[in-house]
Amino acid sequence: MVEACATYKDHRFPIEIVAHAVWLYYRFGLSLRDVEDMLLERGIVVSYETIRRWGKKHSPDYARRLRRKAPSKDDVWHLDEVAVRINGRRCWLWRAVDQDGYVLDEIVQTRRNTKAARRLLIRLLKKQGLSPKRIVTDKLRSYSAARRQVMPDIEHRSHKGLNNRAENSHLPFRKRERIRQGFRSIGSLQHFVSVFSAIRNLFVPSRLNRSATQIRTHRLNAMAEWKAAALQIA
Numbered sequence: 712m713v714e715a716c717a718t719y720k721d722h723r724f725p726i727e728i729v730a731h732a733v734w735l736y737y738r739f740g741l742s743l744r745d746v747e748d749m750l751l752e753r754g755i756v757v758s759y760e761t762i763r764r765w766g767k768k769h770s771p772d773y774a775r776r777l778r779r780k781a782p783s784k785d786d787v788w789h790l791d792e793v794a795v796r797i798n799g800r801r802c803w804l805w806r807a808v809d810q811d812g813y814v815l816d817e818i819v820q821t822r823r824n825t826k827a828a829r830r831l832l833i834r835l836l837k838k839q840g841l842s843p844k845r846i847v848t849d850k851l852r853s854y855s856a857a858r859r860q861v862m863p864d865i866e867h868r869s870h871k872g873l874n875n876r877a878e879n880s881h882l883p884f885r886k887r888e889r890i891r892q893g894f895r896s897i898g899s900l901q902h903f904v905s906v907f908s909a910i911r912n913l914f915v916p917s918r919l920n921r922s923a924t925q926i927r928t929h930r931l932n933a934m935a936e937w938k939a940a941a942l943q944i945a
Contacts, residue, residue, distance in 0.1 A: 717942075719769075724755070724757065726941075726942055727942065728750070728755060728757075729765050729769060730769070730773070730938070730941035730942055731750075732746055732750060732757070732762045732765055732766075733762075733765055733766050733769060733770050733773065733941070734910070734937060734941065735749060736762065736766055737766070737770065737906055737907050737910045738910055738911075738914060740886055740887065740890055741890075742759075742890055742891070743759035743760075743762050743763050744759045746759065746762050747759040747762060750762075766906075767902070769941075770902075770906040771902070771905070771906060773906070773910075773937075773940055773941045774905060774906045774909035774910065776939075776940035776941075776943060777909050777910070777912075777913050777936065777937070777940050778913075778936060779912075780809075780813050780912070782839040782840060782841045783841070784841055784842070784843075784844065785844050786809045786810065786839075786841070786843045786844060787809060787810040787843060787844055787845050787846070787847060788807050788808075788809060788815065788835065788843045788845075788846045788847070789807065789808050789809070789810075789846075789847045789848075789876045789877035789880075790805070790806070790807050790828075790831065790846060790847070790848045790854060790877060791805075791806055791848070791849060791877035791878055791880070791881070792804065792805045792806070792823060792827075792851070793806070793881045793884075793885075795819070795888070795894065795900060796893065797893070797894050797895070797896060797897060797900065798895065798896075800821075802819055802820065802821050802897060802900070803819070803820050803821070803822070803823045803827065804817060804818075804819050804881075804884070804900070804904065805817065805818050805819075805820060805827060805828070805831045806877060806880060806881065807831065807835055807877075808876055808877050808880045809843075810876070811917050812876055812879070812880060812915075812917075813912055814880060814908040814909075814911070814912055815835060815838070815839065816831070816834055816835050816838055817901075817904045817905065817908060818830065818831055818834060818901070819897050819900050819901045819904070821897075823851070823853065824853050825852075825853045825856040825857050825860075827853065828851075828853040828854050828856070828857035829856075829857035829860055829861055831857075832857050832858065832861040832862065833861060836861065836862070842862055842864075842865055843865060844865075844866070845865060845866035845867065845868060846858060846862075846865060846866070846867050846868070847867075847868045847869075847870075847873050847876075847877070848867070848868075848869050848877075849869065849870075849871045849878075850869055850870070850871060854867070854869065855867060855869060883907075883911060884904060884907070887903075887907065891903075910937070913933045913936060913937060914930060914933045914934075914937075916929045916930075
């Protein structure tokens, strides 16, 4: 007797197909129509709009189940913000990464001021549970003001040349932004970056020099962890 494949409620496709489609979209520089074509080549007929709905519904759960890097008191937080146009309106994506380029948190805000910087720091402290060894930013004065209010005893280095790690972390997002041809709302942008960065954190090896064998092992372990998280039915 053949055992039926597990399927989400009200879904006609097995969870393996749903999870694989979501993984393809967030892991690689593919559009929804690209993912549709790749599934069709495998004999799976599903529309790009259905794939979009799968991502919207299930990807936050997948991202939450992925293991996060353990915080350390020796961490260095690199903070930066980047402008994003949404329906002609400029918003700001505030991002924090650690010394290894691991994305700690991201938040979309409509302002680029002290209040916005303070909100990012408060979110970071709540999520990490530990204060960092130091924070590194560019010369935006809002960071200094927010740091004095939230973590006055933490060392702060403000210099554009020291913050390349945070600035470089925007590049993968910018690539996906072009592929998506922008975002329609702040909510859709926040949803996308939260999932995109969680999956990227899992699959991209650290910046330390590694052999090809070590890199392959890392990716195989990441794939196993992804499957464990994505194929779990709540």
